[in-house]
Amino acid sequence: MSMDYREYILDHYRHPRNYGKLEHPDAHAEDSNPLCGDQLAMDLQVEGDRVTAVRFQGRGCAISQATASMLSEMIEGRTVEEVVRLGKDDVLDALGIPISPARMKCAFLSLRVLHRSLALAGLEKPPADDDDDDE
């Protein structure tokens, strides 16, 4: 399997969308990947049943940071119900390149932070074990 750093991934890495933080987020979480030190924090604004704004901040590899940027685009404007259902396949589809096993944790860091923020805000059930990336 060969990971292929496509132009759009590098574009999201160098020019992340929705980068920053919200003054009064309705949902917030952060996490890091202890293996490689990737860090990510995410803020959501929720109005009614919709996620109306997303901001993230982080540092790390192109895979973890580009995924966060792509995920933020997927979330904004969607209903909470839709966002709750976002899973690993959605992230891999958005990335569109094969990810080697060692780099899965990088790819899924933002997804984990997203679900954690929703769980902390009481918008979804906390995952049974949100640290479980074993396939």
Place this chain on the structure above:
Amino acid sequence: MVSSDNTLATTIQETTGQYPTARSAADIRKDFPILSRQVHGKPLVYLDSTASSQKPYSVIEAMSAYYETINANVHRGVYEISEEATAKMEKARVKVARFINARQSKQIIFTRNTTESINLVAYSWGNSNISAGDVIVLTEMEHHSNLVPWQLLAQRTGARLEFIPITDEGLLRLDIYEQLLRQQPKLVAFTHMSNVLGTINPVQQMVAQAHAAGATVLVDAAQSVPHMPVDVQALDVDFLCFSSHKMLGPTGIGVLYGKRELLEAMPPFMGGGDMIRTVGLRQSTWNDLPWKFEAGTPSIAEAVGLGAAIDYLNELGMANVRQHEQEITAYAMEQLQAVAELTIYGPHASQRGGVVSFTLGDIHPHDLASILDQEVGVAIRAGHHCAQPLMERFGLAATARASFYVYTIPEDIDVLVQGLHKALQIFNL
């Protein structure tokens, strides 16, 4: 620093009467079966020996032969193969003792690895010698394994940790070390060689200063014992810790060397079989050194493998090992410096071991490691290298690290450099 290493090398060669002639790394490579495998359809270029070294046939075969012909538990059986297994393991202990010039083999405690050796001292010596308000001096360049055990000890006892800072070049601030010694620390613990920057610290001088201030000294030699002559008597260290797997030996066995009077006075670390003399229901008495610290069935085959690794290194000659690494490191730094957008961290080649940490433009080290693996078959380490405080010191989250050993050839460096150019291309730099 380098000159004192050379002096040490001469001393050891004189005492052992060995003057091995240098074998070329290209020839040495033939002894390492893994180096002929491919990754992603390309020949493996292994540049991560600081994390773990590869193993020569002689080590692999010694362990197989042990299992095929001798395998039995040690120190209990009265039958032939158990006696042979015990003799094999104790012979390995003697080899380790001679390798670092310990006075007696009973000063060599087998553990699982460097980390366990340091933890053994932190619990056994630390709990009985450190109390509230005592000062422990460490450095900003420690691996987590020589930091966290002391944090835990400080939490248990109320001791205070102080740190020797480092310069921008990655050298210890020895002027501040002198000031810290005025606080009369009970313990000074530091690495012989940084696993990130490659910095070789002036152990002999630092130990003498610590002793003059009344401190006990532990040296983390995980990166030095595999790569240069180390003489515990010349350095006068109180404790020295290292791992087999970084010196061509198997995983699962490490070493704690200690001065005899210190080890004799220390209570056991773990309780169980083998470490006792007599056992009652409520009380027991302890076995002699070194077994007092070796509870349970030890890693016997691994001890045999470590013995074979030491035989192999002795045949190469540790002064030759060091010489080769200085040459290959100087070559690597010269080649890497010529790559655009590349920044190297740490001291000049003459003051470091075979380790080069670097970053390339805005390419995150993990992306770089993936590209090098896939495009050119180069294995390097990327991340914080279990030294997060050190990375903080340089304002970095991660670096890429290439490290070298007896089997590293200039062609390995050339492939690395090709891979770096590919990475620059992929990232449009």
